[in-house]
Amino acid sequence: MAEQWTVAAIQMRMTAEKEENLARAEEAIAEAARRGAQVVCLPELFTGYYFCQVEDPAYFDLAEPIPGPSEARLARAAQKHRVVLIGSLFEKRLPGLYHNTATVHDSSGQLLGIYRKMHIPEDPLYFEKYYFTPGDTGFRVFDTAVAAVAPLVCWDQWFPEAARLTALRGADILCYPTAIGWHPREKAAFGTAQHDAWETIMRAHAIANGVYVCAVNRVGHEVLAGEGLEFWGGSFLCDPFGRIVAKARHDREEILLAVCDRRLLEDVRRHWPFLRDRRIDAYADLTRRALI
Numbered sequence: 001m002a003e004q005w006t007v008a009a010i011q012m013r014m015t016a017e018k019e020e021n022l023a024r025a026e027e028a029i030a031e032a033a034r035r036g037a038q039v040v041c042l043p044e045l046f047t048g049y050y051f052c053q054v055e056d057p058a059y060f061d062l063a064e065p066i067p068g069p070s071e072a073r074l075a076r077a078a079q080k081h082r083v084v085l086i087g088s089l090f091e092k093r094l095p096g097l098y099h100n101t102a103t104v105h106d107s108s109g110q111l112l113g114i115y116r117k118m119h120i121p122e123d124p125l126y127f128e129k130y131y132f133t134p135g136d137t138g139f140r141v142f143d144t145a146v147a148a149v150a151p152l153v154c155w156d157q158w159f160p161e162a163a164r165l166t167a168l169r170g171a172d173i174l175c176y177p178t179a180i181g182w183h184p185r186e187k188a189a190f191g192t193a194q195h196d197a198w199e200t201i202m203r204a205h206a207i208a209n210g211v212y213v214c215a216v217n218r219v220g221h222e223v224l225a226g227e228g229l230e231f232w233g234g235s236f237l238c239d240p241f242g243r244i245v246a247k248a249r250h251d252r253e254e255i256l257l258a259v260c261d262r263r264l265l266e267d268v269r270r271h272w273p274f275l276r277d278r279r280i281d282a283y284a285d286l287t288r289r290a291l292i
Contacts, residue, residue, distance in 0.1 A: 003263065005146035007173060007212070008037035008083075009256040011235040011248045013220040018047045018062075022070060026077050032255050033081035038107075038146045041086040043218040043235075044154050044177040045100065050231070053224040055130045063092035066114055071103055079109025084144045086151050088177035090131075091116070100132045102151035102177060104142045112142045117153035118162065125183065125229055128155070141169040147260065148172045150211075154179060157202050157215065161286070167209035167275070172265060174205060178217045181231035195232055195250075203242040210240045210269040212260045219251060240268040 010028045014021055025042055032040050045051075047070055051059040064070055070089055078085040084106055091101035091114070100117040116135025120128045139162055141150045150166035150173065157176045166174060180198060182191050199215075206213040219233040235248040237258040248254040269275065285291055 001143070001148070001172075001262070002038070002146040004259055004261050005038045006036045006257055006259050007039040007175075007214050007237060008032035008035070008041070009214050009216040009235045009237060009246070009248070010040060010042050011216060011233055011252075011254045011256070012043055012046055012218055013253050014046065014049055014218055014222065016049055018070070021047045022073050026073065028253075028255055029077045029083065029085065030081055032257065033083050035255070035257055037083055037257055039084045039086075039144070039149060039173070039175075039214075041175045041214050041216045042088060042177060043216050044088045044179040045090060046088055046177075046218070047090075049222045049224060050179045050218070050229065051224065052128050052131060053125045053222070053229060055127050059131065060092075060098060063090040063098050065093075066091050066101060066103060067111060071111065074103060075105050075109040075111060078105035078107060082107045084146060084149060086149065086175045086177065088153065093133075097133055098131055099135060100128065100153055101135075102153055102175075104149060104151055106144050112144070113137075113140060115140045115151045115153070117156060119155040119159055121155045125225060139165040139169065141166055141171045143170075147262075150174050152176050157198070157205075160205060160208065163205035163209055163211075167211055171209075171211055172262065173212040173214060173260060174202075174209075175214045176202065176216065178215055178235075179231065180217060181229040184221075184227045184230055187230065191232075195234055199234065199236065203238050203244070206238050206240055207242040207272075208274055210265060210272065210274065212240060212265070213238050217248075219253060240265050
């Protein structure tokens with residue numbers, strides 16, 4: 001694997017048209033590659049609006065098999081631009097069985113594998129349990145020519161267990177395709193705190209595990225119910241010490257790039273040896289739902 005590699009986060013504004021979103025994603029991938037990216041990550045469910053704002057059986061028609069048409073477009077983009085590409089698709093596994101799934105293609109266009117989102121939220125305007133079966137792939141790490149890449153998806157980013165298990169499987173970088181935003185009427189009172197918590201938890205994962213983190217959000221105000229959701233952007237890349245090395249704004253599309261250095265990853269872990277000092281003999285209770 002490479003001593004250094006460049007990662008790109010593609011912060012996008014979505015439309016209702018799948019073809020338009022795919023084409024714009026392909027353009028952004030091409031631009032990221034021209035700017036030197038070797039690993040590129042797209043936002044969660046980037047082929048359309050965030051449909052989980054409502055419970056409507058018609059939206060199951062948006063799902064696709066993997067391999068399938070949108071996956072094939074990602075494969076061609078990865079091959080054409082010689083990048084490792086992390087995508088995010090609504091997967092139809094069987095009739096009536098659907099997943100929120102990340103894809104990982106290597107720079108030859110080969111589908112290295114998939115990761116099915118493990119943690120599924122259920123909140124106002126985030127009705128994901130209606131659509132998505134919890135993942136059964138386990139937490140996965142994909143070895144590529146440049147880095148060991150761990151795809152996790154949105155709600156997974158709040159769970160330290162997910163970050164830890166991928167780090168223990170050798171991940172160099174955690175990539176989080178994301179669709180998160182503000183309820184407009186709550187933004188004034190809670191918006192800053194919500195965004196700060198989101199960013200802080202992932203920076204903490206980077207520190208606790210000595211890994212790079214790439215968090216990729218969408219932007220734009222999408223209204224499928226009520227006042228809709230104002231997706232807050234704020235995509236960022238941070239190093240194994242939790243320092244933000246690139247960060248997007250809240251209100252526009254951007255392509256973030258950052259250079260990752262394997263020597264820094266090693267140096268941070270040598271001086272902050274959290275993996276060495278874990279008390280694995282004392283953690284069995286973590287597999288229980290509660291201790292009271």
